[in-house]
Amino acid sequence: MLKLLTQIIDDILWPAVFVIFFWLIFFTNESYLLDLNQFGVRPLEARGLLGIIMMPFLHGDFAHLFSNTIPFIVSASFVFFFFKGKSWQILIGIWLICGLGVWLFGQERSIHIGASGLVYGLVAFLMTSGFIRRNKHLLAVAFILVFTYGSMVWGLFPQYSWVREMNISWEGHLFGALAGVGFAFFYRKIGPVDDPDPFEENDEMPQWWIDMENEKRAQEEYRNQQNNQTIIYQFKPKDSDNNQK
Numbered sequence: 001m002l003k004l005l006t007q008i009i010d011d012i013l014w015p016a017v018f019v020i021f022f023w024l025i026f027f028t029n030e031s032y033l034l035d036l037n038q039f040g041v042r043p044l045e046a047r048g049l050l051g052i053i054m055m056p057f058l059h060g061d062f063a064h065l066f067s068n069t070i071p072f073i074v075s076a077s078f079v080f081f082f083f084k085g086k087s088w089q090i091l092i093g094i095w096l097i098c099g100l101g102v103w104l105f106g107q108e109r110s111i112h113i114g115a116s117g118l119v120y121g122l123v124a125f126l127m128t129s130g131f132i133r134r135n136k137h138l139l140a141v142a143f144i145l146v147f148t149y150g151s152m153v154w155g156l157f158p159q160y161s162w163v164r165e166m167n168i169s170w171e172g173h174l175f176g177a178l179a180g181v182g183f184a185f186f187y188r189k190i191g192p193v194d195d196p197d198p199f200e201e202n203d204e205m206p207q208w209w210i211d212m213e214n215e216k217r218a219q220e221e222y223r224n225q226q227n228n229q230t231i232i233y234q235f236k237p238k239d240s241d242n243n244q245k
Helices: 002-032 046-057 062-082 087-105 116-133 136-156 170-186 207-227
Strands: none
Touching: 002 046, 002 062, 046 087, 046 116, 062 087, 062 116, 062 136, 087 116, 087 170, 116 136, 116 170
């Protein structure tokens, strides 16, 4: 139990550190009116390149910050849990590709902020990995994410007249998701072991079946030994001389 608790803490530690910085920078910006949001991604502007690094740490308001907090810490923790050896490469790779895609193809004269692009990338990575790897644990995570954040798919497209929402960086969502799918295929052989295909012929019996058969065989041999035991009775004849009076 202690080992499991320690592992969970290790997997959630760095995502929690990121979230702490999200909140710390937001409230510092709001309290001291620093106008840090100007350092977001500005497409095709040299000064906007800094935003590739800064974008996930900047949020427009509390609702924006809160809506990114829970999905980020959940998806990032799953990545750190299942892909321990490559978790940082996946996180930073999605982060940079998302920001660079926004800088190259985002709407001009706009500023893109928020961690939602990173969230889209992590969720897309986990979902794609679950489906292509045939791993039951990743598939369970994928279905949970689809059920919980399935509506996120609408954030991948430009706003149309029938969408009544505040401005969103659909470019960030799109390039984050594309990066997540790309990394899922790139690291398809890294991480948890794929479950075997139940329809694929396999001559090797699973270990649990072998152990069960061995135990049954041992019990049967023991019963046979008990049934085949020969009981030998020895009779000592009565000494007639000793019993005479």
